[in-house]
Amino acid sequence: MTEPSGERTARRRYVTVCALLWLPPGLGMATMVLLFSERGMSLAAVAGLFAAHSLTVAVLELPTGGLSDVLGRRPVLAAAGALNVVALALVGLGTTAWPLTAGMVLMGAARALASGTAEAWYVDTVQACSGPDTELRSGLARGGSATSAALAAGMLLGGALPWLLGLGPDLGARLSEATDGAVLPLSVPLLLGAALRIAFVAYVLTALREPPRPPATLRSVLRGVPVTVLDGLRLGGRDAMVRRILLCAAAAGSALAAIELLVPGRTTALTGATGSGAMVYAALSCAGFVCSGVGSHFAPLTARLAGSGERAVLVALAAGAGGLLLLGATASSVHPAATTLAAVGFGLVYLGLGAAAPNENELLHRRVAGPGRATALSVQSLAQQLVGALTGLAVGVLRPGPLPWLLTGAVLLAGALLWLRRSDARAVRVTGV
Secondary structure, eight states, X not given: OOXXXXXXXXXXXXXXXXXXXXXXXXXXXXXXXXHHHHTTOXXXXXXXHHHHHHHHXXXXXXXXXXXXXXHOHHHHHHHHHHHHHHHHHHHHHOOSHHHHHHHHHHHHHHHHHHTTHHHHHHHHHHHHHHOTTSOOHHHHHHHHHXXXXXXHHHHHHHHHHHHHHXXXXXXXXXXXXXXXXXXXXXXXXXHHHHHHHHHHHHHHHHHOOOOOOOOOOHHHHHHHHHHHHHHHHHHHHHOHHHHHHHHHHHHHHHHHHXXXXXXXXXXXXXXXXXXXXXXXXXXXXXXXXXXXXXHHHXXXXXXXXXXXXXXXXXXXXXXXXXXXXXXXXXXXXXOHHHHHHHHHHHHHHHHHHHHHHHHXXXXXXXXXXXXGHHHHHHHXXXXXXXXXXXXXXXXXXXXXXXXXXXXXXXXXXXXXXXXXXXXXXXXXXOOOO
């Protein structure tokens, strides 16, 4: 059957939005901590800046999802991009704690606004073109692959730019001198990200057309957002499929938190120095994003081979759990064979999570209709973040070694085992949140 042109156009625009949305964060990942240190921030102050970002995202995740459902996808995405322009400029140019804090808070607000909004736009548009039963997994998988590719490319480019500016005539030093220290070589990736955010806003406003929705007034927004948020919180309680998806998002958050906290220490132990350990971790992170993108790309094939989206989630999460268990089994050794197995385990975690996400989200979108779609995605994101934060606290008090890996591997395996029992095909589909 020939795919409708409107569906192809929506998919292409969704992939473009995903790439433009996630390239600037990738650029900032490689240099932000180093930039804060260069600005004279202590390690505790740097941790506080990231805590301000995380807290802002957690507080605004559900209200901004409700705002997207009530007001519309395009204005919320454009607002996220505009806030990020200001945030990246403040972080890139700020020299004291207050502008840096303001930048991180605005970055968190922008992240919350963008969370799930582009995906909700894609699903709304495709279902408006082809009906509620149209296939979603392929488009979601391509969006996931574009996100991972943008993060990997951004991290590589963001790490390379300061180094390139220091070569030859040392343009970085000249730039710093010309701006009285406001623009350092480490600032350049963030400022490039701000410029890309302007392009993102322009693309969203010109390319993303929304299906018709009732006009929003201030009164309808103020009344509709709290109702939508409360319904979103009740969603997992009244639908077993959605509850499984939320629990799996929580398990994935636990796995990612363990990797982010434990792998940098392992790379430092492997290389024997902090600087070289950081370089190895950056390379591993890029490889992880690539594995996640490959997993997303092959998510539809995984579903076909497994027999259903539910079975695909089971297989993918089990593979990710296997990767964590490999990391646990090799945690006490730096032997080349153990290091090789650990690298394989690292890749398996990202490959499995990448393959699971499009299949989980297609199942979610078939249970939740347009009026609550962004809120449902925000609830999913919040579950992942909160459990990730709790896992971080738990891992921090455990003794380094196999135990933290084995515990998080067991959590992810438990998430996989939730899919052993097939859902009731006759279950009532949730028509709103």
